Amino acid sequence: xxxxxxxxxxxxxxxxxxxxxxxxxxxxxxxxxxxxxxxxxxxxxxxxxxxxxxxxxxxxxxxxxxxxxxxxxxxxxxxxxxxxxxxxxxxxxxxxxxxxxxxxxxxxxxxxxxxxxxxxxxxxxxxxxxxxxxxxxxxxxxxxxxxxxxxxxxxxxxxxxxxxxxxxxxxxxxxxxxxxxxxxxxxxxxxxxxxxxxxxxxxxxxxxxxxxxxxxxxxxxxxxxxxxxxxxxxxxxxxx
Numbered sequence: 001x002x003x004x005x006x007x008x009x010x011x012x013x014x015x016x017x018x019x020x021x022x023x024x025x026x027x028x029x030x031x032x033x034x035x036x037x038x039x040x041x042x043x044x045x046x047x048x049x050x051x052x053x054x055x056x057x058x059x060x061x062x063x064x065x066x067x068x069x070x071x072x073x074x075x076x077x078x079x080x081x082x083x084x085x086x087x088x089x090x091x092x093x094x095x096x097x098x099x100x101x102x103x104x105x106x107x108x109x110x111x112x113x114x115x116x117x118x119x120x121x122x123x124x125x126x127x128x129x130x131x132x133x134x135x136x137x138x139x140x141x142x143x144x145x146x147x148x149x150x151x152x153x154x155x156x157x158x159x160x161x162x163x164x165x166x167x168x169x170x171x172x173x174x175x176x177x178x179x180x181x182x183x184x185x186x187x188x189x190x191x192x193x194x195x196x197x198x199x200x201x202x203x204x205x206x207x208x209x210x211x212x213x214x215x216x217x218x219x220x221x222x223x224x225x226x227x228x229x230x231x232x233x234x235x236x237x238x239x240x
Contacts, residue, residue: 001208003234007199007226008032008059008175010213016043022217023051029226032057034211045081052082059175059211063115065089068099075100079107085175087155090114090142097149104152111153111173114146119157119178136160140167147172158197158205165206176202177211181225203233 009030011019019039023030033056035048040060052058060083064071071088078086088100097114104110116139117126123134131138136159143154143164153173156164161174168174179199199210212229219225 001237002031003237004029004031004230005057006032006203006209006233007229008034008057008209008211009216009226010034010036010177010211011039011047011217012036012213013039014042016047019043019047022222023047026223026226029223029230030056032059032209034059034061036061037063048081048083052084057084058082059085059087061087063087063089064100065092065096068095071096072099072103075103075110075112076106079104079110084109085111085113085153087113087115088151090116090146090154094145094149097146097151101150101152112151113153113155113173113175114142114149114151115155116142116146116160117156136163140164143168153208158202158207158210161202161205161207173209174207175209175211176207179210179212181212181215181219181229199229200232200236203236 009026009032011022011033013019033051035058048058048060060078062074064074075086088097100112104112117135121135126133126135126138133141139156139160140163143156144167146154147168153175154164155175155177157178158176161176164174179197179202181198199212202210216222216225
């Protein structure tokens with residue numbers, strides 16, 4: 001796998017100008033981008049379409065959780081935009097995920113990822129909504145359901161990557177948000193992710209992709225940071 005595309009840069013902005021500034025600063029170093037609900041709602045789909053037309057990988061993090069017909073229509077819309085990844089909620093069940101996979105079949109590059117448990121949630125949070133399983137148990141349960149429904153991969157925290165790789169086998173994509181640069185972790189930077197790790201640890205554990213947001217986009221020289229990280233991941237892959 002191309003290490004430059006393993007690092008998905010999260011464009012977590014509330015306006016298209018800020019996102020475009022980061023894309024321009026990253027240049028050729030940036031090959032994969034995540035567009036979530038905030039930017040898509042604020043700016044519409046034009047940036048996603050443009051990035052896809054320029055050959056970038058576009059991860060539309062829509063977290064779809066609706067009736068199967070609506071989910072399928074949204075997945076087709078993502079495919080028409082040129083997205084390479086789109087997320088559905090694993091908690092929605094097999095029928096929703098199967099509908100998404102069928103819809104994606106018309107777009108050869110589009111991969112359906114099932115969101116397992118949001119990285120900000122803990123065991124306590126799950127208990128508050130009536131789920132008695134631990135986060136790891138719930139992640140594993142939903143990941144297996146997603147695999148059986150035909151999803152191409154799952155979204156989970158780096159802390160669950162090793163377990164999921166063992167459970168799901170070598171071919172399933174494991175995309176890990178909640179990733180911070182090692183310097184930020186060591187400095188105790190504030191994060192909303194309760195289950196985080198640094199990029200190298202996530203890849204070593206079995207992740208295929210890492211999603212990095214503010215710890216990269218707010219760096220003094222984000223292109224240099226991203227290039228160094230891609231090179232580090234490439235060396236890690238070559239040593240395997």
